[in-house]
């Protein structure tokens with residue numbers, strides 16, 4: 001018979017108690033105001049309920065997929081919007097965990113996880129949703145790196161992030177073989193545009209992010225030039241259970 005381990009049950013209980021004490025009382029307020037839940041997220045981070053999927057040595061909670069889903073299921077019961085803010089951090093860090101070199105992991109992940117900062121996953125564009133191979137954001141090779149130009153839409157945490165994982169094409173004529181993933185720290189050339197007014201998960205912010213002549217050093221490429229589609233698909237495959245579970249809470253657990 002399938003059962004949860006004592007450790008999984010303890011983590012589930014902790015997430016449930018946090019949800020009832022900290023999320024449920026404020027969920028309606030944040031949803032109605034469509035306000036970013038900074039104070040709640042700070043408490044979640046202090047409790048270890050953000051960056052669940054990041055290994056402990058890099059500053060996360062080090063949870064496996066099933067335990068992550070137990071946590072997001074509980075948190076999502078209280079507020080799917082606030083949980084989306086937390087889950088989006090894991091989404092954005094997954095590409096580095098999956099495809100990053102040891103040096104990239106050590107350089108970029110702990111500063112986010114150990115200080116409670118945010119990261120954003122930047123794939124979608126107005127003409128590149130399900131069809132990720134149609135990304136038009138360009139990455140032009142220059143001495144020492146690549147210059148990014150383009151706009152992403154529907155980016156969760158895009159307006160609060162300190163680190164972006166950006167998918168851009170080094171050559172649009174190559175289709176998905178031109179797609180390349182870059183680790184991009186916040187800089188002056190990155191601005192945010194329209195914030196979406198949503199019918200649900202309104203505590204999470206979903207925005208346009210513009211990249212205007214953003215120079216990215218070559219060592220910030222994830223997985224190699226032309227490997228972006230693989231990086232994106234592996235990230236989405238890995239993160240789907242986490243995102244799905246935050247919408248499925250059922251009272252059977254009581």
Ligand SMILES: Cc1cc2nc3c(=O)[nH]c(=O)nc-3n(C[C@H](O)[C@H](O)[C@H](O)COP(=O)(O)OP(=O)(O)OC[C@H]3O[C@@H](n4cnc5c(N)ncnc54)[C@H](O)[C@@H]3O)c2cc1C
Nearest residue numbers: 088121122123124128129130131153154155156157201206
């Ligand atoms: C709240 C929210 C947060 C998000 N956060 C992020 C984020 O942090 N980062 C990010 O990069 N993106 C984010 N997204 C974007 C999300 O990943 C896209 O919405 C998704 O990829 C779908 O793209 P689309 O909206 O352009 O829909 P489309 O691709 O236009 O699809 C519309 C419909 O057509 C269907 N469809 C598409 N292609 C086909 C086909 N070939 N055959 C049959 N049916 C098809 C789809 O299943 C869907 O039902 C977010 C979206 C939302 C709503």
